[in-house]
Amino acid sequence: MSVGTPRGLASSGQKPITEIPHPLSAAEESLSPGPDVSISSGGDKDLELTNGTLVENSSPASASSTSTSALLSRLQVEDNFEADAADLYATTETRDLFVTVDDPKKHVSTMETYITYRVSTKTTRIEFDLPEYSVRRRYQDFDWLRVKLEETQPTNLIPPLPEKFVMKGVVDRFSEEFVETRMKALDKFLKRVADHPVLSFNPHLNAFLTAKDLNKRQGLALLTKMGESVKHVAGGYKLRARPPEFNAMGEYLDTFSQKLGTIDRIAQRILREQSEYLTELREYASVYSSWAGSEEELQRPLEGVAGCVTTCCGALEDLSENMSQDFLPVLREYVLYTETMKNVLRKRDQSQAEYEGRLEAAVLRKQEDRTPMPLEVEKCQDKMECFNADLKADWERWQCNKRQDFKQLLIGMADKNINYYEKCQTAWESLVTVLQDKQTEDKTRKRPTRQQISTAELCSCSPVGQIEGGV
Amino acid sequence: MIMADSGSSEEAAVIGNTDITSTESENNIINTMVERGTSLLKKMEISVAEAEKRTGKNTVNMQETYTVYLIEIRQAESATEGGTPAAPDTLWRRYSEFELLRTYLLVTYPYIIIPPLPEKRAEFVWHKLSADNLDPDFVERRRVGLENFLLRVASHPVLSNDNIFFHFLTEEKGWREAVLDTGFQDKVDSRLKSLSAMLRVKSPDRRFTALKQYSDELNAVVSQLLRVRARVADRLYGVYKVHGNYGRVFSEWSAIEKEMGDGLQSAGHHMDTYAASIDDILEEEEHYADQLKEYLFYTDAVRSVCRKHELMQYELEMASQDLAYKKQQKEELVTGTVRIFSLKGMTSKLFGSESQEQRESRLSALEQSIEEGIEAVMEKNTECRDFVRAAWEDIERFKEQKDKDLREALISYAIMQISMCKKGIQVWSNAKECFNKM
16 A cells, blocks of 8 residues: 655655655545555556546545646556556555566576576666666575665565475475465565565665676675674663554454464365365266266266266366465465564564663763763664654555455455356256256157067067977 | 156246256156056055154063154045045054065065165265164155155056055054965065075076176165265365354454454354355255165165066976976886986896886876976966066166156256355355455
8 A cells, every 4th residue: 555655755866764754644634545446456447547637536645646746657557557457566556666576487507406587677767777677586586685675674564575495305396386376475575565665765676676687795794784783782672661552563463373374274174175075076976987887878967977076076176276376375475474574563672672771771871960861862762763653654554455465365265166166056057957958858759668668578588498388 | 657748837847947956856756656647646645744753662572762654645636625625544654564565565576676665774874964763864864765665656557556555555453464464474485585595597588687787786886876975975064164164263353353354254154154054955965865775775676576587487497307307207218218317217127127017107107297397387487477577567667767767866966066056156255245345
């Protein structure tokens, strides 16, 4: 969810985080209607501006910005309308950075084998030299980006990446399924970053999207430096009390991740049950088939039933595959996301702890020797308040995304199940039609009388041993 | 007896109508039986209306609980003009009395494929279904099975005319004595013999051999089908029930959500509905299993007709063989040649041949025996021929009935599946709507 970031912001160049006006503050009056405004459902009439005129619509966010720049940006978006149609995160009318991850390829070198993905970028931002980029990146590179983002934007929630390590032998790192699932997760990660009003301007993201060769060594050096400073900050300060709003967040996250875990278990259980059901169903079909072999009139109906059951087996396989490919990975990703969020909360706590600690020390010293409040303490306070504000903003975004994602996920699950039943229903219905037609056909067909049958068969009787006496 | 081309109304109900319920489809079978229009069914409507538990003392003076079934007979020429329909005649019968009736029919009409009774004990159960004979669901299904049995007999061109059967339906007291009075039990022993004996028939009737083989195949495949079906039902039950867990977790989750809460909560209810729906679905499927079971048990009846024929054939062959032997003996006696080893022949060689008188008396005895033998063979031959004719008439009737009934059963099964799919679509659509409102 974005709130109509004015185009002016981008052109003023990269600003320190504290100077960039808070996204929420600028448009507090514009309550974004949230997902309803999303372009995800193609053909949303509110956003079709074919002749460039502003259309009256229900979204206050767009109604409030009547500036030419906003108009321009909306027109810009329209060009890429089609591309966005399926994209969940195209919830803002002013997006000017579009990224995609696709086209996985295997690379074999003497040292190792790995997969790279194509990362495509389209943008109108002036931070980028060209309007389009296409580079190849591997998982390591995504990981690097994530680390850099965490370092340079410690107060922001960084979206999670799919699991780094997979047990060799248990999961095939090069199977189509695995690569496909991972790629989707990487795509989602990058889109979330690109969507973030702050993260998307991070120079490391820029490098990631544009550089031919990522210079990582530079990053590594920075990492060690940053790591130390982070440790320094964290050491020795205990948090007194978490403000209630952050407390609520923490509690929510705990319960939420617990529920996610339960849902994961249930889904896995369902998959197991479905698999066993499928096994039995297959045998069931084959018994009907073998029965058909010893029948005449009933052969076709029985084969028909066998066929229907087999069709249902196929439909069930599709359903199960979908659940394990699409449903479970997204669910698990959110577990990671939740963990990340908890970490950010903890960091915020540390920042508050540090401030309080220093404040206390300073107050004591002030009481002793009347020195003014040290600049350090004020800086700490600023940092903390910044952190709090960022976190609240990110939290709102996260909540909105979460709602969107789960709505999508669960609707998808419902759709797949409906699909499954529809396929089965169709198969059985066509069988019934065939069988009932045959029924009426039989009723009207002329058949020989029983008398005629008996006589005919009598004549074809086989001899019954030696028969004496008149027959 | 060809089923008369019924009025178009029934056909219209059947063409392309996939909305007919499985119950309606089953009723089609019953309607067919009634339509067959035996004279018995023209006079009366038979049903097994109720089941009741009773306790009483059994033959060894011990208390036992058993179930009795109420047979209702209504006069088919129903209402008296303008008045209320006459009250049905009713009587109560135990399962064991049904068994007695059936045994009687088996013995008395060995060339007829006697309709089977519903199973005494529940077999091929899937885990949830009770295997307890006193379980109300089992009793209910048995009631239906018993009614089916009576209708099958009542619609049979031969069996429906049987007096004992008629009295079974109409005389509660004294029926048992009447059956035993027929002395059918004497024939029971020979039947048992025929079923268990390993007979070697020299020239078996190919048609009967084929029929027996088919019957064995059908028995095997339907048994297997019932077993696998039970396992399928078990698994399907598991899949549905696990979804119920979604209901609970969605409910818990909705408690911590603001905007998503309502949608989640309602969706959870639908998941509960989904999980609960499997009970009715599988209960209905039991009807299908019962239809299959009827034909499984029918194969036993077919088998016993084949065996009876085998026995007859065997006896005929034995009689013919015996006759041939006697004739040969006579020939030897007449011509004086010894082709067949006989003690008499040996002793006459050793101790001198017999006198003319002795020879002639033996000859006349043999001739008498031969005449009796010829008559016996003729009798057996006729018996066999009659049996074969009557049996094949019934077998053809049975084949037609089987094809029709099983086709009907498959249709009703398909309809059940369609209904299950529709329910599934309904529930998931409802859930989807709730998710949409999240």
